Amino acid sequence: MSKFLIAPSILSADFARLGEDVDAVLAAGADVVHFDVMDNHYVPNLTIGPMVCQALRDYGITAPIDVHLMVKPVDSLIPMFAKAGASIITFHPEASEHIDRTLQLIKEHGCQAGLVLNPATPLSCLEYVMDKLDVILLMSVNPGFGGQSFIHQTLDKLKQVKALINASGRNIRLEVDGGVNVANIKEIAEAGADMFVAGSAIFNQPDYKAVIDEMRAELAQVE
Numbered sequence: 001m002s003k004f005l006i007a008p009s010i011l012s013a014d015f016a017r018l019g020e021d022v023d024a025v026l027a028a029g030a031d032v033v034h035f036d037v038m039d040n041h042y043v044p045n046l047t048i049g050p051m052v053c054q055a056l057r058d059y060g061i062t063a064p065i066d067v068h069l070m071v072k073p074v075d076s077l078i079p080m081f082a083k084a085g086a087s088i089i090t091f092h093p094e095a096s097e098h099i100d101r102t103l104q105l106i107k108e109h110g111c112q113a114g115l116v117l118n119p120a121t122p123l124s125c126l127e128y129v130m131d132k133l134d135v136i137l138l139m140s141v142n143p144g145f146g147g148q149s150f151i152h153q154t155l156d157k158l159k160q161v162k163a164l165i166n167a168s169g170r171n172i173r174l175e176v177d178g179g180v181n182v183a184n185i186k187e188i189a190e191a192g193a194d195m196f197v198a199g200s201a202i203f204n205q206p207d208y209k210a211v212i213d214e215m216r217a218e219l220a221q222v223e
């Protein structure tokens with residue numbers, strides 16, 4: 001398997017036929033299902049919860065499901081998502097009263113744990129918890145909606161986080177989410193990302209395989 005993971009955001013999938021659409025994007029070569037959970041409180045939009053995650057598992061989806069919690073508070077949803085089949089659970093530090101406790105809770109429930117940093121969230125929130133992180137997700141748009149443009153300053157932030165990961169000596173995935181597409185994925189990988197969330201760039205095209213193949217071709221130039 002490539003060291004780079006492509007994680008289509010189902011925020012841009014066809015919710016009326018979600019199982020089928022997720023199946024199609026995995027058959028087209030995606031590695032991970034990115035599952036955006038919004039509560040109309042932490043972010044100004046409302047999406048899906050643990051029942052939909054369970055429904056995807058019941059439908060037969062076996063790929064890792066990467067649950068991105070854009071909710072506040074977060075802790076009560078963690079056991080529910082773990083039970084519903086989440087593989088990775090990430091949350092925003094601003095949404096948890098006790099970041100260390102929330103990370104531990106995710107791990108106690110058998111999932112990989114990660115923090116999500118909004119474009120203006122400082123890197124200081126990573127201090128003291130690097131040892132508990134499996135994933136660091138940098139938002140390259142402000143969270144809440146698909147189809148926004150990539151915020152260019154994220155490239156510098158990626159480089160800084162990559163240096164922190166290298167210094168920690170730990171195997172932490174560096175994920176990026178928002179405005180990722182065929183034209184910029186190479187530059188994002190060069191800045192240090194190894195997991196790429198893309199919603200509209202994939203689901204808004206008729207041929208998912210063609211887009212994912214193009215993304216892989218760009219990434220192959222970095223590997």
Ligand SMILES: O=C(CO)[C@H](O)[C@H](O)COP(=O)(O)O
Pocket residue numbers: 009011012034036068141142143144145146147148177178179180197198199200201
């Ligand atoms: O978390 C998100 C928004 O909060 C989405 O995952 C993200 O924006 C992906 O959508 P797109 O690739 O269309 O930008």
